[in-house]
Amino acid sequence: MNAIIFSAGWGIVMMFCSFLISNKSSFRHIAVVGLLLLLVVNIMDTNGHAIFNINVHGMLAYTRFGLFFNSIAIASTLIYVLLTGKDIERLGNYVAEYFILIFFVLCGVTILSSYNNLLMLFLGIEILSIPLYILTGSDKRNLKSNEASLKYFLMGAFSTGLMLMGIALMYGGTATFSLDVIRTETGLYKGVSFLEIIGLLFLMVSMSFKVSAAPFHFWTPDVYDGAPSVFTSFMATIVKVAGFIAFLKLCYVRMAATSTAIDWQLLFAVIIISTLLFGNITAVFQQSVKRMLAYSSIAQAGFMLFALFSLNDFASKGLLMYSAAYCLATIGLFAVLVKMKDVTFEGYNGLAKTQPVLAATNAIFLFSLAGIPLTAGFLAKYYMLAAVIETGNYIWLVVIGVLFAAVSVYYYFRVIQAMYFKTGEPQTETITGSFKFGLIALAAIIILIGVLPQYLFNWLYF
Amino acid sequence: GRICTGTGFKRKSKSKKRTFLMTATEILFWILSALALFSALMVLVSKNPVHSVLWLIIVFFAISGHYILLNAQFLAIVNLIVYAGAIMVLFLFVIMLMNLNASVEPQKNSLIKLAGVIAGGLLLFVMMEAVINANELTNSQAAMNEGDIGLIENLGKVLFTKYAVPFEISSVLFLSAMVGAVVIGKKE
Amino acid sequence: MIALLLILVPVIGGLIALFIKNETAAKPFALLVSIITLIIALAGVYSNTSSQLHYDTSWIPDLNSRFTLGLDGLSKILVLLTAISLPIIITATYKNTYAGAGKFYGLMFLCQAGMLGVFLSMDALLFYFFWELALIPAYFLCSIWGGEKRIQVTFKFFVYTFVGSLLMLVSILFIYFKTADHSFAIQSFYHADLSASQAQWMFWLFFIALAIKMPIFPFHTWQPDTYEQAPTAVTMLLSGVMVKMGVFAVIRWLLPVFPAASQSNSSIIITLSVIGMLYASLIAIRQDDMKRLIAYSSIAHIGLMCAALFAQQKVGLQGVLIQMFNHGINIIGLWIVADAIEKQLGTRKFSELGGLAQKAPKLAILFVMMCLANVALPLTNAFVGEFLMFNGLFRYNPIMAGVAGISIILAAVYTLNMIQKIFYGNTVALTESAHDSSFNVNAALVILVIVVLVFGVYPQPMINLTQEGGKLFISAINFR
Amino acid sequence: MPIQYYIVLASALFCIGVAGVLIRRNAIIVFMCIELMLNSVNLMLVAFSKMHYAISSAGNKNMPVNTGTDAQIFVFFIMVVAAAEVSVGLAIIVMMYRNVHSTDVNFLNRLKN
């Protein structure tokens, strides 16, 4: 609860700041302070010090899992703001508003991490999405940005429609919106209602849409490509991962309960394979790194779906692991990408010569995404594979996933090849020392998690 | 009006026997449904956006009518106010603003149209499947114009007790929408 | 403790080297670090206190994976090889100039650390970690300092091996869940209970990774290209040591973990290996490029090792154990000569060389020595190994041994071809102006030749060293 | 009234909405079709609420029940959200119209492949 209230509250605080303070760069600092505060209160909450004790009437349910995820999300946002805050300022004169929206998005994230009622799910998704429609279109003169936001909005609204239809049908089947249904063997709702299954099917589709799982991913490349890079970074990481957390909860409660009537694993297998296929294969031929990253985020989603496929201990731990690894790496990559004047692969040629630090850290981020050992990314992938293998069946799915991971190496290493083995004159914005330091710190964290994950795991009992 | 009770089979047999004696509720139900569907279709087919808006408003009215039949007065009113009133007017306003009158919209080629229709039809089929297979519904009724759960009193009570948290949280939604509208709409 | 030092020293040394800017400082430093590593390795080889040889600490308790290093007879020989090879490589290529020598040597050391880790680790997950750690620096080394086609070729090499290791990871994970105590410890792996069909699937997943690394016949195509394109110093490391990772892994992991499956598949694999031996030898005969020839001859030799392993005879195993070392030494020697020639004359094509013996007699003699070792002439180190391996193969299946034996004839053919075309005959335009090899090259080669002869005439020490490893393996096989 | 009738009606409306989204190119009309979908959902929810009400009231005659209230509240929230969405959506459409003087969803087509 702390996180929800504080994120919303700090957003409002910043609304006031926006017309009290004129100096652009100060907003960034306020945001950083807010995020730190948010992190603190959330950790307090994790350790059982709730500031507000509100009777939520079962609308929300706080699990250590969810709270821990909040910390990850907030921390990632903090890192994100620290690394790319300056670049947000370069984006017109609504700096404060952007930060406000980011805070509201965080509010949505925290709701999604702890919802216990389909209504809250719906609200959370909407609170998450509406600010994003705007952030996507925030570069108003840029037609790409316009197009992206229009597409995103229309498709988002459509998927909302599907989701609502799903919820309605589920309600018809179970007479409640709360996640945990009392399934009596007697009375009207004996067994599994068919309406509920169809409803879940609709819900599955719309959630897949939110987490950009193929074949509901079509918005992702265009939107990520069209949106200003700074916000793409945010969308592609924290928001997407939040979607996964929400989806995971849904799976844990409702889909697990109905799995007697419908083989969700099969459906997920279909979705996973198509996601890996679309994400990896299409990424291979991209010319712009930004768009490649958009597709790669789809591919990564494919791996995260393994968690939803196999709902076990490894899955939930692994999803957290994955969100951390994926968020950190992607934020880092985008932080560098924002600094590049030319975001095609050619633009990166010879970066190792002119900007060794950027190149080296970038390489580490790419390794992490590719799942090379000694980086956080490897352990993340490791957990996903482990989760599936623990379920015992569908080993072939793991093999397929592994093969696609090998394909992913292809496009990730194209960047490395460009940076290290090719010669060129990459144009970058001015790189400050602090930025470099931030990158190095981020890379260090990734390596640390990769080599000694225990420090992260020690948190992970829930 | 008359309160339908008893099992669906009895009802059906009754209605079979004396279809000429439909109750007012049923008559209204059929009329409103027909109206809703027809005008919904008109929304699609009418070339002129303004007309589509007007047809859509009619759909909303029809749906509100259904709410009243289902004895959900509050929602009926809100539907009229929010949708037919605020939202559709907003639409109308925007359309006027851009004066998108008839046939400025380039038509999609018929293939896509066909595909769209087919997709919609298949979706409908899927949902019909749900209805047919959901055996618990075979003899369950929607209680027509009875029960006071739809009244403001009850709803308000629940809204401000059980649903207080979502209610508050939705304010965040509005705030972000507001900020967004400012960011997007305001001229630089 | 020694076990830990063996990994720490190269890692730290490498990381330091990465930041050394000027070349003149980097080379002595590299040499120093490599020699320190060698000393530690020797200490490890000769010490028998297990407290020194084993290191074990908690690593990822959450996954029940421990940081377990162990130096037993099996790993000793390979650790020795790894440790010896680097000083020699550095000496032999001392005069070569690399842009950013510091980074070059730094990566070399990281690669070495990875390989040492592979040989030392007694924990499956740790093993996999080091397996990959060895690969990444190699990738950079080849792609940055390699020949003109380096990027594509090296990338092929990387992806190829990466696919393999990922499949291996799947297999490791699967076994992990089948172990009694859900741990990666090698002993629990040896005891994992898999159903026959599972064992089959997992065996192949695991084997493919190793087959690609070794490489075995259909998976070998990355190797000649990579060896050709990579800077020779790296090629030495790859062919001398990294290739052994595959063979080693077969002994340490594959056979003990899947005894039944390896039994049932041995015929297929041995057939593949033997085919590969003849195939590679025949191709080597037709090669015009020195590096490619050596690469193919290496494929043939590795094929023999693999065959001898899957014959699963103590004798053959014994041979493989010492041959891993010998093959490393010999092939490094060949590469040194190849490098010396290429650096001096700028070509590796036989068609452009000839009569070098008149201009560079020292090089000629040393090279002939290495070649004799390469054809496993008696009283060279390779003879003992191949003698034992063929012996094991013979016990498995005489016909197979006979067919495989053809490769030693072919080996003579292509090796003598190489000598003749490069060193004999009359000088050609290119070699007219050639001069003898420089001191550092001779020094390195002389050391190698001494090793070759000493272990050729008196191989017993090495045999004794590896007996222990042999026992471990045999007992592991007899587990179930 | 049998609940199936309502389900069919709502589904029909929903599918008409979907079809509309698919076959129209004017962003505003598409958006309106989406609104139509939402409304069909609302209708269905209300129907279900009354169905569950009927069931539970049939279960215990004497005391009043308020099963199904959730659904009507939910409908209320849907309307709320729809309103918010409309404001943003129309803002976006207007922004685009400002730049390209068209509301054709396929007019802007730079982001592809």
Place this chain on the structure above:
Amino acid sequence: MVYLVPLFPLLGFLLNGLFRNLSKSLVSIIGCGSILASFVISCILFFDVRSGGALPVQSLFPFINIASFKIDFAFQVDQLSSLFLLIITGVGFLIHVYSTSYMHDEKDEHFARYFAYLNLFVFSMLLLVLGANYVIMFIGWEGVGLCSYLLIGYWFKNDSYNYAAKKAFVMNRIGDLGFLLGIFWLLSKLGTANYNDVFAHTAQLSSTDITGITVLLFIGAMGKSAQIPLYTWLPDAMAGPTPVSALIHAATMVTAGIYMVARSNALYSLSAVAENLVAIVGIATALFAATIAIKQNDIKKVLAYSTVSQLGYMFLGLGVGAYTGAVFHVMTHAFFKALLFLGAGSVIHAIHNQQDIRYMGGLRKYLPVTHITFLIGCLAISGIPPFSGFFSKDEILAAAYAKNPVYWVLGVIGAGMTAFYMFRLYATTFLGEFRGTEEQKNHLHESPLAITTPLFILAVLAVIGGFVNVPEVFGGKSALHNFLKPVLTTENTFELTSSKDYMLMVVSVAVAVIAILIALAKYIKKPELGEPKGLGKVLANKWYVDEIYNALIVNPLAALGAFFKNVVDKSGIDGFVNGVGTFIQYSSRRLRLVQNGKVGSYILMMVFSLLVLWCVFWNQTYIVDFFKKLF
């Protein structure tokens, strides 16, 4: 002190090899001295053995000592090996001395290299003979192969010489493979390779084992001792310096095969198959080579083929169980064939590396010593009593007759041919008028002392060498026979009535004499050798064997290699590997077109995917069953 025997040559090799720029005289001293030293020691050893019987096996250090078997680096000096020690070091010493003068024109470092190789050869040969087990023998076996490779290719500037050298090595390798497999067989059955243990436990071996082992070992002998089908390298090996041909390709190395078979007589005598194989291969080689020798014009080639043929005789002897005879012939052959080669060398030396007998003739008056000694050699090889060749050859033939008269008949025919081509050679070389160029004629001169002395000594040996084993019929007591008895335990003893024995001798000698007379008559009359035609042409071209080998084995293999390299490897396997990559790229290029940037179609696809999911759900049972079947 046994180890001293190989030690001295090794030292010589190291000194000459490592310090490349010693003065010629010093090199010669080291080279010859080392051999002389080991010769002296060999003599001592020999007389020890003579008096006290075989010395105990001396194990220097464990060579390969593993769980399954134990192979020591051990030396065994018994009657057989001590005899061979004498031959090797003795003849070797003479040839070293000879070489000091013969190779005197070489540059310093090459001179040193030559002697280093020569010493190394002697070292390996001694190893081969001294080894107490098959593995050590194999070490020497391949060692001598290496040395012959090095020495054949001694003039490495000449490519054809290099090819000859390579051919020799490779063909030896083929034989070695057989040898190696034989050893493996032994090891896997008996777990030991020591002669004594093996011969003690022959009972444990099934007949197939013995046959297999012996045949495999014999394949090794074929390679080393140039028997059909692996003989073609020996004539080409004449590319090397003549002393080398004398030492390696006549006196010592090529007899290694005989030594090996004699050494393992205990095995061979147990397998009739192997014995017959040896005998047949031997006699076949003897005749085949002889026919070729008749039409050769290169003095060394003639001698080479005669060597092959003589080796054939030896194998015949082994095959028929006359092990002593074979060893005896090895000894005598070492004498006279070395003599002949050195003589040929002296001739070649005299007329400036002219080897073609068509351009010789009438050298009698220019090179008297060479002439006499050469004549003695010819008589000895032709088996004219009382020269050494007579006794040894006679012993073999007698045994052959006892075994199977057919062998004897063929043997006698071969003997006749031998006599014929030898005297053809003699006549065209020494008799008649000189047919070379004028300035060659002017330079003709008798060779220096360093060359003639060895000739003289060898001549003497060639004359008296036969008397070490005078058969009983001549009242001799076949000393060698008795001496070797302890080793050649399975010598098959046959009884011939002395009259029959005399008859056999007379026939063979008569045939030889007739052949000689024909040859002299033919070639003194017209020494010019015309272009051969018909059968002669075939013989001159060595029955086209090399061509056949090339066509049947070498070229197909080369073609196969090229096919693998260019087609299978590049296009096939690597093509497939790269094909995967290209396929992914292609599919990427296709798949991205799905992303056509139109909201409508995106949503359409979403709806359809929803329907697809629905269908999957609807048929889930079938699909799951399908996968169950699949995996």
